[in-house]
Amino acid sequence: MNSYYAANLLVYAGVDIIALLALNLQFGVSGIVNFSFIVFQAVGAYTAAVLSMPPDTTFGYEFQVYFGGYHLPFPIPWIGGAIAGGFLAIPVGLVVLRKLRSDYQAIALLVLSIITNEVITNARPFLNGAAGLALVPQPLSDVIDPNTETYQYFYVAITAVCVVLVFVVANRIVNSPYGRSLRAMREREIAAIAIGKNPVQLKMTVFIVGGVIAGLSGAILVGFIQLWAPSVWLYPETIILFAAIIVGGRGNNVGAILGALLVPVGFEEVTRFIPSSFGPPGLIPALQWVAIGLLIIGFLWFRPEGVRPEPRHVFEGAPVREDLEDARAS
Amino acid sequence: MDLYVAAFGFGLVGMSVIAIAAVGFTMQFGITNMINLAYGEVMISSAYVAYYVNKAGITIWVGMIAGALFGAVFSFLLNRFVYAPFQRKGTSHIGMVIVSLAVSLMIANLLLPIVGYYSVSYQDTTGGLLRAGGIVLTTNQIAIIGVAVVLMLLIHGLLRYTRLGKAMRATAANPTLARNCGIPTQRVIDSVWLITGALCGLAGVVAAMDSDSFAISNGAGFLITALAAAVLGGAGQPYGAMIGAVIIGMITELSAAAWAPEYKEVVAFGILVLVMVLRPQGLLSKRGALAAAG
Numbered sequence: 042m043n044s045y046y047a048a049n050l051l052v053y054a055g056v057d058i059i060a061l062l063a064l065n066l067q068f069g070v071s072g073i074v075n076f077s078f079i080v081f082q083a084v085g086a087y088t089a090a091v092l093s094m095p096p097d098t099t100f101g102y103e104f105q106v107y108f109g110g111y112h113l114p115f116p117i118p119w120i121g122g123a124i125a126g127g128f129l130a131i132p133v134g135l136v137v138l139r140k141l142r143s144d145y146q147a148i149a150l151l152v153l154s155i156i157t158n159e160v161i162t163n164a165r166p167f168l169n170g171a172a173g174l175a176l177v178p179q180p181l182s183d184v185i186d187p188n189t190e191t192y193q194y195f196y197v198a199i200t201a202v203c204v205v206l207v208f209v210v211a212n213r214i215v216n217s218p219y220g221r222s223l224r225a226m227r228e229r230e231i232a233a234i235a236i237g238k239n240p241v242q243l244k245m246t247v248f249i250v251g252g253v254i255a256g257l258s259g260a261i262l263v264g265f266i267q268l269w270a271p272s273v274w275l276y277p278e279t280i281i282l283f284a285a286i287i288v289g290g291r292g293n294n295v296g297a298i299l300g301a302l303l304v305p306v307g308f309e310e311v312t313r314f315i316p317s318s319f320g321p322p323g324l325i326p327a328l329q330w331v332a333i334g335l336l337i338i339g340f341l342w343f344r345p346e347g348v349r350p351e352p353r354h355v356f357e358g359a360p361v362r363e364d365l366e367d368a369r370a371s
Numbered sequence: 372m373d374l375y376v377a378a379f380g381f382g383l384v385g386m387s388v389i390a391i392a393a394v395g396f397t398m399q400f401g402i403t404n405m406i407n408l409a410y411g412e413v414m415i416s417s418a419y420v421a422y423y424v425n426k427a428g429i430t431i432w433v434g435m436i437a438g439a440l441f442g443a444v445f446s447f448l449l450n451r452f453v454y455a456p457f458q459r460k461g462t463s464h465i466g467m468v469i470v471s472l473a474v475s476l477m478i479a480n481l482l483l484p485i486v487g488y489y490s491v492s493y494q495d496t497t498g499g500l501l502r503a504g505g506i507v508l509t510t511n512q513i514a515i516i517g518v519a520v521v522l523m524l525l526i527h528g529l530l531r532y533t534r535l536g537k538a539m540r541a542t543a544a545n546p547t548l549a550r551n552c553g554i555p556t557q558r559v560i561d562s563v564w565l566i567t568g569a570l571c572g573l574a575g576v577v578a579a580m581d582s583d584s585f586a587i588s589n590g591a592g593f594l595i596t597a598l599a600a601a602v603l604g605g606a607g608q609p610y611g612a613m614i615g616a617v618i619i620g621m622i623t624e625l626s627a628a629a630w631a632p633e634y635k636e637v638v639a640f641g642i643l644v645l646v647m648v649l650r651p652q653g654l655l656s657k658r659g660a661l662a663a664a665g
Binding site: 072074076136137140141143144145147148149151152153155156159160163276277280283284287323324327328330331333334335337338341342345 | 406408453456457460462464465466467468469470472473474476477479480481483484487488591595598599602606633634636637640643644647648651
């Protein structure tokens, strides 16, 4: 195992953890089925890319077309990516989250994800179409030489800082009164309205917060892999993240991290070592997707609460559900 | 101007294809309360069944029947072994949507190693050209319109004038009450999956005939247009889906003539967004997207 592989694995793990903490806030804690999550990551990545790249007339960059090209220093592109993710959440949320029933919300977001990808793929002048953006400059590459082992670990370190930051914020949200309102809304929206909560406002804020974090995760990833094309953010990528949340355990941040380590990182790393000469070309990646589907269906059937179930918040002196059932039975 | 007249002709074909798909989709949702996101993938699977029948030298019209039979059996089994057990278990609406999305992913990727990435097309004579006042259509396209009209009349007859149709409407309105009135809801739901599955399979073959070539990746596009028509008409309303199909089919073809053909699905999506903002319950439904799930 060389250091490049290790750094690669760690950065991917960090990006997946950040993304899953955001998706857990939306889907796990608040019950918003954001099937277009990957779009928010993609928008963050594109924004970070065009903020850090030089204009497309620069020597060496003329083979691609894109708008922007501001060549801004780190960390502005990352912050820009996060803000872009949050800004995208506002119009999408206003259309989808205000009136629609929850299953319609899910469908609308799924369709949005498919269509956005199609538009970006076909509209070349905007973000270079299907070919995507390449040669995205790495953060601080003018200070540290990116081709060194030191830089790899430097990147792992700044990713780790972001992971910790996001984890702390997500934990604060989940354990705050606001987080309790979100859970109340997820469990029974009408009851939440009855005690004076505004579900549209709750959903909108968590949708924007999730968008910001998703944008950040995309920005981190694009700075590391240096290229971004529509083919890497197709809607099935979101399904992997949902599989991770379902496997890890909905509604708790530790479960989200566990899911990140088990599904996008663990599962894909393990299956990477299956020799690709096995079967016709494309068989192994296809079977990986089938396995992701089986993982979701299997967990929803046998263990819908996931590997690490959400802890039940019980307050001292409050009657627990089992006690009530016992009392009713006797 | 001639361009738009020709596009109007294509719109007639497009709306026929969408109507078959959307009516099947909306009936599944209305009667069995299941948003089946694997619908597009079942369509494309059926199109491939017809492709292999056609490849063996048999005419595509026989292939169409084979596709319809495959769609019926496949949808029936899908419900029997995946959806119905989850519904009995009390999985939430959202849980069911996620299950069907996982199923859709699995179908597409099980199909991929069998049929490959490349686009294929049916080998058949497209028939002669028919002209009527600027509209030019092949006899196959006329036949597609004919098939759609006959199917819509059959669905209308089924829902209005047969005992099964009455039982279906009762099951859609209130399954518990229907069961208590002595309607065998289990058998009704089985027959709904068979009928809508046949529509789904037929729609897949017809959609594949209408586009010159097709590949697995078309499944998502098929789903989006069917969804857009169903939601526009009011989810769960077969007649609404027919109206939705007429509107979406015509607008997408006219926009393809006016703008760019690769954005047909984008236009369908635009209509979907407008409906969701302005009239989420759809044209014909009182309830639709607004009411609480369940």
